[in-house]
Amino acid sequence: MRRPVALRLHAALATMAVAAATGVVLSMPEAAAAASGATGYATQNGGTTGGAGGQTVRATTGTQIHQALCGRAGSSTPITIEVEGTINHGNTTKVSGDSCSTAADKIELKQISNVTIVGVGNGAVFDQLGIHIRESSNIIIQNVTVRNVKKSGSPTSNGGDAIGMESGVRNVWVDHTTLEASGGESEGYDGLFDMKNDTQYVTLSYSTLRNSGRGGLIGSSESDRSNGYVTFHHNLYENIDSRAPLLRGGIAHMYNNHYKSLNESGINSRAGAKAKVDNNYFEDSKDVLGTFYTDQAGSWQVSGNIYDNVTWSGPGEDNNPAGPDPQSNTTVSIPYPYTLDDASCVPEVVSGTAGAGKGLRVSDGNCSPQTPTPGPSDPTPSPTDPTPDPTDPPSGTNLSIGAGSDGTSKAGGTSYGNVRDGDMSTYWSPAGSTGSVSVKWGSATTVSRINIREAAGSEGTIGAYRVVDHGTGAVLASGSGAGVITFPAVSLEKITFQITGASGTPKVAEFETYAG
Structure with missing residues (x-):
């Protein structure tokens, strides 16, 4: 049996x-x-x-x-x-x-x-x-x-x-x-x-x-x-x-x-x-x-x-x-x-x-x-070129330093300027669990990558997001979680990070922007 x-x-x-x-x-x-x-x-x-x-x-x-x-x-x-x-x-x-x-x-x-x-x-x-x-x-x-x-x-x-x-x-x-x-x-x-x-x-x-x-x-x-x-x-x-x-x-x-x-x-x-x-x-x-x-x-x-x-x-x-x-x-x-x-x-x-x-x-x-060999369009990196971790900043100049910033709301004790000061100990939080923060320049600036860095102790709080060209309303990227976000290069004067879902109160320490 x-x-x-x-x-x-x-x-x-x-x-x-x-x-x-x-x-x-x-x-x-x-x-x-x-x-x-x-x-x-x-x-x-x-x-x-x-x-x-x-x-x-x-x-x-x-x-x-x-x-x-x-x-x-x-x-x-x-x-x-x-x-x-x-x-x-x-x-x-x-x-x-x-x-x-x-x-x-x-x-x-x-x-x-x-x-x-x-x-x-x-x-x-x-x-x-x-x-x-x-x-x-x-x-x-x-x-x-x-x-x-x-x-x-x-x-x-x-x-x-x-x-x-x-x-x-x-x-x-x-x-x-x-x-x-x-x-x-x-x-x-x-x-x-x-x-x-x-x-x-x-x-x-x-x-x-x-x-x-x-x-x-x-x-x-x-x-x-x-x-x-x-x-x-x-x-x-x-x-x-x-x-x-x-x-x-x-x-x-x-x-x-x-x-x-x-x-x-x-x-x-x-x-x-x-x-x-x-x-x-x-x-x-x-x-x-x-x-x-x-x-x-x-x-x-x-x-x-x-x-x-x-x-x-x-x-x-x-x-x-x-x-x-x-x-x-x-x-x-x-x-x-x-x-x-x-x-x-x-x-x-x-x-x-x-x-x-x-x-x-x-x-x-x-x-x-x-082991498969990636083709020119395949995203798998070679062994000598490891996949970047979402928390690793891109190479190049952080264009947010010296720029301006604003947003839809901010919690007490936080500031929009904290996301562009290069200091991970300061941060911006929305008044609730969702909200937007922007980085802006006085003239058109080319951006193709951003890095959203959460303050210590709040990692994983950010859920769904959108990245928006504030001037045109175009959604450049959407997804879930903080880290490096890439999109086709765009010339704009203001870029907005919209948090549309979160598991608590988000704390964005840095909103870094890069040309490439």
């Missing part, structure tokens, strides 16, 4: 605990999103670029992620949100705004587009808090861990899905993530990676999915056949009961994945779905491919796979396993280029590349993991 998921997790979780204690699990390098670009079906339908070309902001709480989304000029304004730290129910609240629709119990990407969420620094962990993508497009999620999201028990989030997509979602690339649970449905968990109700053009790459009753699905029921065009490549599925994934209708392409300890079933193609299954390595598993738990058949095209200690059940009314000698029963045409690693080296390649904290390493198609 099969042991319950909770019992089978004991050894795996013990190993994870040791890794966490030594810093392995959360050891993630500074990394910018999309270093080597989207792959698979996410490259179709116009492609997937996320927040490329937009503002980059840093977030250490779920609330700050929501504030960054809500602080944009519009719901399609590109933004990259660099996340560091643990995101959980305690630091994630609903934020309102014209460019967002958020919720307190999940990271909500709803009715928006052109967004990248990427883990940086010491790691980004979404703990018991799922990521929900709904009625949205052009989304990248990269280098993050999402763990122990529950649909029952306490706390609950996102219907129990680590990452869930539904309702008219287009072009999503999820890359180098770790998605994990600590049991099956009886322990309160659902799927790790779910797509339903018209979700298309999705790629899951170089990710680890483990320790769950359900890996994920495409389609919520036999009648939900509006989903598809999904690529899964170079992923590790480990200690999963079923749904690796479950396909209802549509087309999916699985190549160079390592499937290990699939306890009940693996790729479940049903309800008219077509699966192209190339050069995967199936190990210590049962019924890794076929149609299971339904009489509505799907189909598959297979080539180059290795079946290592795989067992197969006999066919029945509601089960049609592809093995013990899997053969193709359909053909699938793939519209994008891809290079296959030989299946024999897939376990080694996936071990060195899949999951968060792997330095965004990818395969070169010749069984050798490589």
Whole structure:
């Protein structure tokens, strides 16, 4: 008799605990999103670029992620949100705004587009808090861990899905993530990676999915056949009961994945779905491919796979396993280029590349993991040119020294002039939690970068903001949190920093301005 998921997790979780204690699990390098670009079906339908070309902001709480989304000029304004730290129910609240629709119990990407969420620094962990993508497009999620999201028990989030997509979602690339649970449905968990109700053009790459009753699905029921065009490549599925994934209708392409300890079933193609299954390595598993738990058949095209200690059940009314000698029963045409690693080296390649904290390493198609080399338009810095910390001032002359300043309000004991005196011990605060402060000159001055520096003890207070050309009213940048903010160079006489959200009373010690 099969042991319950909770019992089978004991050894795996013990190993994870040791890794966490030594810093392995959360050891993630500074990394910018999309270093080597989207792959698979996410490259179709116009492609997937996320927040490329937009503002980059840093977030250490779920609330700050929501504030960054809500602080944009519009719901399609590109933004990259660099996340560091643990995101959980305690630091994630609903934020309102014209460019967002958020919720307190999940990271909500709803009715928006052109967004990248990427883990940086010491790691980004979404703990018991799922990521929900709904009625949205052009989304990248990269280098993050999402763990122990529950649909029952306490706390609950996102219907129990680590990452869930539904309702008219287009072009999503999820890359180098770790998605994990600590049991099956009886322990309160659902799927790790779910797509339903018209979700298309999705790629899951170089990710680890483990320790769950359900890996994920495409389609919520036999009648939900509006989903598809999904690529899964170079992923590790480990200690999963079923749904690796479950396909209802549509087309999916699985190549160079390592499937290990699939306890009940693996790729479940049903309800008219077509699966192209190339050069995967199936190990210590049962019924890794076929149609299971339904009489509505799907189909598959297979080539180059290795079946290592795989067992197969006999066919029945509601089960049609592809093995013990899997053969193709359909053909699938793939519209994008891809290079296959030989299946024999897939376990080694996936071990060195899949999951968060792997330095965004990818395969070169010749069984050798490589660190991606950024292209001219990619934001990832070279090893000798580290990503600037938001608190590091830009090089050049601070144009605020000797300029003038004013604002909308100021708290007692503070002054507008304190933001341009070069003294971190003095500061300006608004009369409430929001307000504006400006730096101004007697003639047109070119500015392309500012640095907002919070007074000691108030770091992290500033939430959503806008940077505005006071003369024209144009929003130059928007986002969340203090630090360095860049935008296309503009000639102006007055620049305004508007604080539209905060977790307390902001204290701006310096409002530095730079030409370049």
